[in-house]
Amino acid sequence: MTPLALTMGDPAGIGGEITLKAWRALRHSGPAFVAIDDQARLRAIDATVPLRPVASAAEASAVFAEALPVLAETGGAVASIERAAALALAGEVGGVVTSPINKSVLYAAGFAYPGHTEFLAALTGGAMPVMMLACPALRVVPVTIHLSLRDALAALTTGLIVDTARITHAALRRDFGIAAPRLALAGVNPHAGEGGALGAEDEAIVAPAVAALRAEGIDATGPWPPDTMFTADARARYDVALGMYHDQVLIPLKTLDMHNGVNVTLGLPIVRTSPDHGTAYDIAGRGIADPSSLIAAIRMAATLAAARARGQHPAP
Numbered sequence: 001m002t003p004l005a006l007t008m009g010d011p012a013g014i015g016g017e018i019t020l021k022a023w024r025a026l027r028h029s030g031p032a033f034v035a036i037d038d039q040a041r042l043r044a045i046d047a048t049v050p051l052r053p054v055a056s057a058a059e060a061s062a063v064f065a066e067a068l069p070v071l072a073e074t075g076g077a078v079a080s081i082e083r084a085a086a087l088a089l090a091g092e093v094g095g096v097v098t099s100p101i102n103k104s105v106l107y108a109a110g111f112a113y114p115g116h117t118e119f120l121a122a123l124t125g126g127a128m129p130v131m132m133l134a135c136p137a138l139r140v141v142p143v144t145i146h147l148s149l150r151d152a153l154a155a156l157t158t159g160l161i162v163d164t165a166r167i168t169h170a171a172l173r174r175d176f177g178i179a180a181p182r183l184a185l186a187g188v189n190p191h192a193g194e195g196g197a198l199g200a201e202d203e204a205i206v207a208p209a210v211a212a213l214r215a216e217g218i219d220a221t222g223p224w225p226p227d228t229m230f231t232a233d234a235r236a237r238y239d240v241a242l243g244m245y246h247d248q249v250l251i252p253l254k255t256l257d258m259h260n261g262v263n264v265t266l267g268l269p270i271v272r273t274s275p276d277h278g279t280a281y282d283i284a285g286r287g288i289a290d291p292s293s294l295i296a297a298i299r300m301a302a303t304l305a306a307a308r309a310r311g312q313h314p315a316p
């Protein structure tokens with residue numbers, strides 16, 4: 001069984017702690033993963049977790065029940081991501097699960113990408129990536145991602161919405177086995193613009209995207225008033241909600257199910273998931289971090305990797 005690669009994330013955050021907790025939770029059931037990490041720092045977090053240095057990812061599955069396999073990486077968070085992506089491209093791991101990075105810290109150090117999503121896209125061939133967050137009750141895609149609200153509105157175009165929706169639609173079919181995905185597109189403004197009285201974007205930008213997608217045979221609807229499209233009744237009518245800016249869709253998802261949310265990158269040639277949360281500096285080092293979201297991310301990556309390996313849902 002091909003293991004997954006788990007990156008180290010920000011060493012000052014909760015990534016190491018939840019890595020060790022995830023190994024304790026999964027060691028007997030799997031899925032197996034190899035930590036691309038610094039063994040000394042993991043031991044300092046919890047010396048009671050047995051670690052096993054491995055020279056290659058191929059050794060990881062056989063030892064996973066006994067110890068957490070570690071592929072030594074002392075070059076830091078970015079080097080860990082680069083190594084994991086290279087292993088996934090080479091087929092040595094089934095997919096990449098990333099521990100959280102602190103974006104402002106990396107930006108200050110000159111990191112040129114908004115986040116993992118865009119960095120992994122660049123590392124794996126440059127395809128347009130789409131961020132999706134999923135929990136059992138909801139899947140959401142932010143059309144614009146890590147931009148200020150002002151910049152997000154300026155960046156929002158019908159073309160961007162259509163491209164994002166096409167990638168989402170293809171990935172839900174290929175990777176998630178949904179034969180005819182139903183996409184619900186959020187409006188931008190209160191009440192989806194109230195016929196233009198509360199902003200022009202819904203009629204000028206979002207509605208033409210819905211029309212273009214429907215003309216291609218994609219089951220897209222909207223623009224929906226954002227304040228009512230996340231009720232339980234509304235959620236039953238779609239498979240994924242596309243929001244026009246980050247917080248429009250991440251707030252409902254994290255409010256519904258912060259600890260089971262998974263961030264999955266669509267449109268890449270490799271499988272990539274991560275927990276939905278960040279570095280949680282406020283609780284780092286206290287031993288109280290909840291590993292559930294990371295465990296859900298590991299399980300989802302394994303499911304997607306197995307489907308791709310069977311050729312059931314071929315990679316985009």
Ligand SMILES: NC(=O)C1=CN([C@@H]2O[C@H](COP(=O)(O)OP(=O)(O)OC[C@H]3O[C@@H](n4cnc5c(N)ncnc54)[C@H](O)[C@@H]3O)[C@@H](O)[C@H]2O)C=CC1
Binds near residue numbers: 102
């Ligand atoms: N995939 C990634 O690399 C992500 C990175 N981030 C980064 O994380 C940094 C901090 O972001 P915040 O907005 O503060 O969000 P955060 O998710 O790190 O923390 C928000 C709140 O949730 C709590 N929390 C988060 N994860 C938890 C867990 N596993 N168990 C228990 N409590 C938990 C924290 O203690 C905090 O009170 C930012 O730099 C952001 O860019 C945020 C989201 C995803």
Ligand SMILES: NCC(=O)COP(=O)(O)O
Binds near residue numbers: 114116117274
């Ligand atoms: N808010 C989601 C987030 O910050 C994750 O970004 P990425 O690092 O997965 O691109």
